[in-house]
Amino acid sequence: MIGYVRVSTNEQDLTAQREALVALGVDKDVLYVDHGLTGANRARPGLREALAACRAGDTLVVTKLDRLARSLPDARDIADELTRKGVTLNLGGSLYDPTDPVGRLLFNVLGMVAEFEADLIRMRTREGMAVAKAKGRLRGKQPKLSKSQEAHLVALHRAGSHTTAEVAELFGVARSTVYRAVQRAGSQG
Template identity: 70%
Template sequence: MKRLIGYARVSTTDQDLTAQRASLASLGVELDGIYVDHGLTGTNRDRPGLGQALAAVRAGDQLVVTKLDRLARSIPDARDIVDELTAKGVVLNLGGSTYDPTDPIGRLMFNVLSMVAEFEADLIRARTREGMAIAKAKGRLKGKAPKLSAPQRKQLLRLAAEGEHTQAELGEIFGVSRGTVQRELHRQFTL
């Protein structure tokens, strides 16, 4: 008996899975057969929901995803997943279109879609780098705000110079981590 196992993923914790769940349900996937990853990118292969979905499928089943980029964002990762599905005798269903990896046409179509998904991910990264460079050039990208204000920094350096407190104690006094204290002290001596 063929089962439909669904997989949905969003990259950030702010994103919502409702549309993907609804789309999977409209493709015939039972709600209890949908596995999800929330806040994980498609470039990260270590995704618990994907692992559960791949463990759930058996020979003759279909793994259903709304779009290929929800499953993988690189060609090697997509191929690894398809090889695993092929070994199990599972067909991939992308938004209602099935791609049988044992069929030459299905394999070709899947490879083309994988290349498009990877290309799209590369474009997003390039646009992000470009946008950050423009913002930095305009002075809008200043980096992370310092944990300590200028007066706090001055007091931290004074107390550290006195040598009466450990770095951990200084961290407690100022409400920051020992690592932050170390960075401030290092910054002082390298300037």
């Protein structure tokens, strides 16, 4: 038995999923983890490793289908890949049987629910960002340097007494930040 666990943010805890998989018979040494990665993205290192570890006769165990995929096409692709390899999919203790019409129906319903939940999360996030922007709270990424620091950086760079790398190190920023500050000062002056 091979286990796979995933949480979408770094703040979330994997303990409940790990304990559930161990209770289902998965050895702690064969648990593959994706921490802070969304299920909507198929390119996840832990998932890739778990799928690569699966051999004919193995069982891939996840607590719920939405831990494996957040879109119905991805869930189907993963299930089909496992079926071709001769690997059984265990969803929280229930074995998925691709030859059973009822099993396929339930799998598709679970996949649609997972996709629906992901769509709701995206919609709520967009709504929250629109409200924050309307209230003036969403201003984007804050600048690395204050106006006076940027002016001082540009003056040092223009004086030619320091290289771009030295100016960047002095202010604790990347060289690209120095280039952008100089470019902004040139377009304003």
